Every structure is written in C-alpha cells, then in structure tokens.
Amino acid sequence: MRSAILLPGILALALVAPAANAQEGQGDVVYVPTPQVVVDEMLRMAKVGPGDYVIDLGSGDGRIVITAAKKHGARGFGVDLDTYLLKLANSTAKKEGVAERAHFIEQNLFETDLSPATVVTSYLLPEMNEKLRPKLLTLKPGTRVVAHDYALGEWDPDEERTLLVPEKVVGDPGKSYIFLYVVPARVAGRWESEIAPGGKPVPYQFSFEQNFQYVHGTARVGGRELRLPQFRLAGEQIGFSLAVPAPGGPVAHRFSGRVKGDTIEGTVTVGVGSGQRVMPWKARQTARGEMKTGGAAGTRILAGGRR
Ligand SMILES: C[S@@+](CC[C@H](N)C(=O)[O-])C[C@H]1O[C@@H](n2cnc3c(N)ncnc32)[C@H](O)[C@@H]1O
Structure with a gap:
C-alpha cells in the first residue's frame, strides 16, 4: 500500500476546508502549491521536453505549466476556478516570457478536454483522482500522468518517488510523494x-x-x-x-x-x-x-x- 494514501489528514484537511478567500482556491479542493523542487522532479520524471503539451488540472499560481514552458520548452495550459489565481498565473507566464506557450483558463477540471495532452499533472484529493482515472486511461497511449502526494487508486504507478522537502508543512510534513503513470495501449x-x-x-x-x-x-x-x-x-x-x-x-x-x-x-x-x-x-x-x-x-x- 502506498504511503501517500495513508497520509494523516493534514493535507486532506487543508484540501477540504472551505476557501476563505480567493487565494485559497475554488472548487473541490483548496489551493496548496506544489513546492518548486517537487514541480522540477515531476517534470523530470515525466521527461517533459519541447515536444510536450502539459495540462495541469487545478493550476493554482501556474507554476507547473510555467516551469514546463520555461525550463523544458513545452507548451500547455492550466485550468482553475479561482479567478485571482488564474490572473496571477497568466501574468507570471507573461513576466517569465512564456505567455505564448503557457496559458490559464477558467474551467472545471472534470470538464477539460485532455485530448491534446502528452503530460497531465495534478495535485488533487484521492477521490478526485479516482473520478478522473477512467478519462485519463482513454488518453493517447504513452501520455504521462504525474500526480503529487495522492496516487490514482487501483492503477499502479510506473514509477514513484518520495522527496524530502523540509519546508513542506502540509500532508506528510517534510515529504512529497510523486506518482508517474504512462497510459497503456489497449491490447486486450x-x-x-x-x-x-x-x-x-x-x-x-x-x-x-x-x-x-x-x-x-x-x-x-x-x-x-x-x-x-x-x-x-x-x-x-x-x-x-x-x-x-x-x-x-x-x-x-x-x-x-x-x-x-x-x-x-x-x-x-x-x-x-x-x-x-x-x-x-x-x-x-x-x-x-x-x-x-x-x-x-x-x-x-x-x-x-x-x-
Ligand atoms: C492543491 S491546488 C494545486 C495547484 C497546482 N496544481 C500546484 O500543484 O501547485 C488545487 C487547485 O485546484 C483548484 N480547483 C479545485 N477544484 C477545481 C475544479 N473542479 N476545477 C478546476 N480547478 C479546481 C483550486 O482552486 C486549486 O488552485
């Protein structure tokens, strides 16, 4: 059993707590940013490169797609329901000179068309991952899905890593779990x-x-x-x-x-x-x-x- 599923509920509590203001996110999970060192490792594990199209489901301040564009030359977009965070993400993309390749739109992540993705990233609650899983499995074979802290239930990751992140105070404090999945071809x-x-x-x-x-x-x-x-x-x-x-x-x-x-x-x-x-x-x-x-x-x- 993967440890992240058993995490004591600090992150889960943080994620289900109602948002008090726009900076705390909107929708099914509150805003908790992925530490930058974890973002870097998620993109490294997914081998993101200039040919990739990255979609971040619940994009917060946009750091995952912006990093993918800036450090790896990828393209992509993020969706969120929080208009403050969307504005922040789009203005950071502009400031970092990657607005042509990274943009952020107001959309429910359960309704997002994932078909252009070669990489999908998430930092969501387990039940949200569970709900998304059937859709993720219909993506093009070879598409990588990288999930922070929470795995995709019954689907075994192809690779997983635990990172020591001393500044992280939510979830398992000081630790982040990364789960990489590669959408399999259908051969049955x-x-x-x-x-x-x-x-x-x-x-x-x-x-x-x-x-x-x-x-x-x-x-x-x-x-x-x-x-x-x-x-x-x-x-x-x-x-x-x-x-x-x-x-x-x-x-x-x-x-x-x-x-x-x-x-x-x-x-x-x-x-x-x-x-x-x-x-x-x-x-x-x-x-x-x-x-x-x-x-x-x-x-x-x-x-x-x-x-
Ligand atoms: C835990 S944060 C992760 C932010 C970012 N992906 C990261 O890793 O730094 C989750 C984000 O999902 C957004 N969110 C929650 N429910 C959503 C929904 N149904 N559709 C779109 N975004 C949603 C929240 O506003 C929040 O910004």
Missing part, C-alpha cells in the same frame, strides 16, 4: 501474426488479457497453446518472451514492438547466442477485448506477485 483481445523462423511462415496467435498496464495470456503456435509469462506495457511499447517447444529443446522468442491501434509492428528475436535471428514481426488484432481496471471483475496481476 486476440491477435494474429506469422513469422518464418525456419524459412516457412508459421502462424503465431496471441490472446491477451489486460489489467491496466499488466498483460498475460496465451500464444498458439504449431497447434499448441502456450502460456505467456506476465508482462508490462510501457505506453505503446510491448515486449514479452515465449519459449516454443521443439524437438531439440525449447526455442526462445523475444517479441518487441509498438502498438498502433489494431496493429503491432516490431521484431522477434528467435534463439540465443550465435544461432540467434532477428526478424520483423507484424501482428493484427482480430478480436478486441476489454481492459480491466481492478475492481471485483479484475484479475489483478501485480509485479512481485502482490494481490
């Missing part, structure tokens, strides 16, 4: 491909079950059904190993590729050592399955065997 369902390790094309069929970024399933090769070891998607990158029985002993296969909708393109490495061959691998989806997202119906497959 059946896939067909052909490879020719011995010169003659052989059908390789796969059936994948998916729970968030975790995948398991079976492969059908030469009339045999083989169980695939669990593996993890990294956005649109897929990679897994398979040992195919053969008269001279199992033959190692290493599949790796990029998922683009209903196709996967990549390579398969067959064999080991000097007999190893690398061949193109192209798979086509023939039946779509549902990505599970925890809950009663979900067979949760967790790294390290946790359930």
Whole structure:
C-alpha cells in the first residue's frame, strides 16, 4: 500500500476546508502549491521536453505549466476556478516570457478536454483522482500522468518517488510523494501474426488479457497453446518472451514492438547466442477485448506477485 494514501489528514484537511478567500482556491479542493523542487522532479520524471503539451488540472499560481514552458520548452495550459489565481498565473507566464506557450483558463477540471495532452499533472484529493482515472486511461497511449502526494487508486504507478522537502508543512510534513503513470495501449483481445523462423511462415496467435498496464495470456503456435509469462506495457511499447517447444529443446522468442491501434509492428528475436535471428514481426488484432481496471471483475496481476 502506498504511503501517500495513508497520509494523516493534514493535507486532506487543508484540501477540504472551505476557501476563505480567493487565494485559497475554488472548487473541490483548496489551493496548496506544489513546492518548486517537487514541480522540477515531476517534470523530470515525466521527461517533459519541447515536444510536450502539459495540462495541469487545478493550476493554482501556474507554476507547473510555467516551469514546463520555461525550463523544458513545452507548451500547455492550466485550468482553475479561482479567478485571482488564474490572473496571477497568466501574468507570471507573461513576466517569465512564456505567455505564448503557457496559458490559464477558467474551467472545471472534470470538464477539460485532455485530448491534446502528452503530460497531465495534478495535485488533487484521492477521490478526485479516482473520478478522473477512467478519462485519463482513454488518453493517447504513452501520455504521462504525474500526480503529487495522492496516487490514482487501483492503477499502479510506473514509477514513484518520495522527496524530502523540509519546508513542506502540509500532508506528510517534510515529504512529497510523486506518482508517474504512462497510459497503456489497449491490447486486450486476440491477435494474429506469422513469422518464418525456419524459412516457412508459421502462424503465431496471441490472446491477451489486460489489467491496466499488466498483460498475460496465451500464444498458439504449431497447434499448441502456450502460456505467456506476465508482462508490462510501457505506453505503446510491448515486449514479452515465449519459449516454443521443439524437438531439440525449447526455442526462445523475444517479441518487441509498438502498438498502433489494431496493429503491432516490431521484431522477434528467435534463439540465443550465435544461432540467434532477428526478424520483423507484424501482428493484427482480430478480436478486441476489454481492459480491466481492478475492481471485483479484475484479475489483478501485480509485479512481485502482490494481490
Ligand atoms: C492543491 S491546488 C494545486 C495547484 C497546482 N496544481 C500546484 O500543484 O501547485 C488545487 C487547485 O485546484 C483548484 N480547483 C479545485 N477544484 C477545481 C475544479 N473542479 N476545477 C478546476 N480547478 C479546481 C483550486 O482552486 C486549486 O488552485
């Protein structure tokens, strides 16, 4: 269980307390700025660069999007309901010379169109993250979501860090938790491909079950059904190993590729050592399955065997 979920409620109390004035934020959570050192680390973990479009949900004084624009050359916007903070954020963006690339608008974060985002950032209450999670999972595969202090519930982060922040007095005083998620491609369902390790094309069929970024399933090769070891998607990158029985002993296969909708393109490495061959691998989806997202119906497959 991640510690931030168990934080004693100082931050939670601060976040649910009614706002007394405009500087305390408006809406479902009050204004608590993310310490700058944490902003820097969030953007570093998300590998934000000039090609990125960053959306901060509940942008406060705008520091996350302004830092992304100023230090990393990214573009983006923030939304908030507090007009004082929005004005402050837009005037800081102007002062810092990044108003062309960073702007702030009055909008409910639950209604924001997130489709342009390559990176989404948040410092929100757990129940808000929970409500946002289904929408975040529909974003383009590879989109990074970085959450400060509160995780996204059942979705395991791809990376998490705890930072010592002596000046932080809310939440777990002196500490900040950062959770990085990469939106996984949707691969649940059946896939067909052909490879020719011995010169003659052989059908390789796969059936994948998916729970968030975790995948398991079976492969059908030469009339045999083989169980695939669990593996993890990294956005649109897929990679897994398979040992195919053969008269001279199992033959190692290493599949790796990029998922683009209903196709996967990549390579398969067959064999080991000097007999190893690398061949193109192209798979086509023939039946779509549902990505599970925890809950009663979900067979949760967790790294390290946790359930
Ligand atoms: C904890 S602060 C985080 C500020 C900033 N993201 C940061 O990390 O420094 C949360 C912000 O969300 C804003 N907010 C709360 N509910 C909102 C809603 N439904 N729509 C848009 N903004 C909201 C508040 O006004 C506040 O500025």
